Amino acid sequence: MQARYSFFSLARNALGYHENWPEAWRSPEPKASYDVVVVGGGGHGLATAYYLAKEHGITNVAVIERGWLGGGNTGRNTTIVRSNYLWDESAALYEHALKLWEGLSQDLNYNVMFSQRGVMNLAHNQHDLRELQRRIHSNRLNGVDSEFLDARGVKEFCPIIDLRQGGRYPVLGASLQRRGGTARHDAVAWGYARGADARGVDIIQNCPVTGFRISNGRIQGVETGRGYIEAKKVAVVTAGHSSVMAGLAGFRLPVHSLPLQALVSEPVKPVIDCVVMSNAVHAYVSQSDKGELVIGAGVDKYVGYGQRGSLPVTEETLAAICELFPIFRRMRMLRQWGGIVDTCPDASPIISKTPVQGLYFNCGWGTGGFKATPGSGWVFAHTVANDNPHPLAAPFALDRFTSGYLIDEHGAAAVAH
């Protein structure tokens, strides 16, 4: 039985030296059969399981994860949340996610430390400026808060930025989404895991999926490291490994798996209280509550499954950060890592039914999946439960690559891809 987290439970457990907290979720043995098996225990997979149970009443569900919860891209991103996408389809999807973020800690009874500190996207030249204003207008028409800051406004919002105009990357203006910000990524995975578990979902870690059983074009179950598990429906949410999973099911996906890297600095006192992103130089920076600068870099240019990332990419990003923020020049970097992102040709995700009946894929989020976690889980759960795409997910089906109805968010999504 789970304890509800509250001020009173905190006070009560403080008296017991915090030794009596119950486990946040169970670690059950897999059952022989489930209504839905979710492959992948990252944020999106756990959110899918949570909303399947909460919104659709489907509780005979297992989440199968080969490693540990949130150990993939959920624990490797730079925790930025925003919804200022250019196209109507994307804006609707990410804005739905942002609205869920705003009530997520209360909904999950788990503090995901969602902090709406504002996300600023910089423009370094006239072309950036025009693109940015186009996106701001598009955002406002779609009901997404977005405003323009001129150079003085940028300096007021983020005083440590170098605006002496002598630098390599002059700042002419920025778009600002005040409702955007950051969230604690691990807590998102844990909160969803706890919420799903409380509704009867089995979370099975250290259990790789090694194959699918398919007969007459319909999914029968999954082969795993802990034996065969029968499933009426299988929902695959495996990010960088989506092509591998599709290969096991006998079809191909239009994605490339690329290492995307990030790094954190030594912790310092509060110095930057917003998120600053630069499209042109592909560098993002924010500061964690621990005081580390959290810096996002670009992707490697070649397909790779090694979770590390190439050094020239790190160098390029750090050079840009030092140029924009001279105050950071003497800081030391503490850790660097990579996560494998599955990028689509149009830089938009795939939330879709597949050629195999009862098998669903949610992938292709590329470099920006974390911000969508609640929305992704919400629409995917609907798609799986009803065997019919959620209205917000329908434009993101696999058939767009055949119909040509691509949702081209390259650069339009406020970052250059």
Next chain:
Amino acid sequence: MLLIDCPHCGPRAELEFSYGHEAHIERPKAPEALSDAEWADYLFLRDNTKGVILERWVHSHGCRRWFNVARDTVTYEILAVYPMGAEPPALERKTYV
């Protein structure tokens, strides 16, 4: 950082090269005869192998010539470099799950 052995210039750092993705994809000879699904297959669907992949590189900051590479996408080991238009060398096409 990869050290790529350009067949014309010798071993050089990854920075000097640009990537051309999967090799051996031939442009359809009769594009007007293709269905939408076949076009999608040619344009978008890729192997994206976790294991040995055959891919194209161009030495864009050197001799500017294209060539093919067989590379393991997990260990990043370059197993073979061979010219455009040539058949891929006989290699164990290792894959990982």
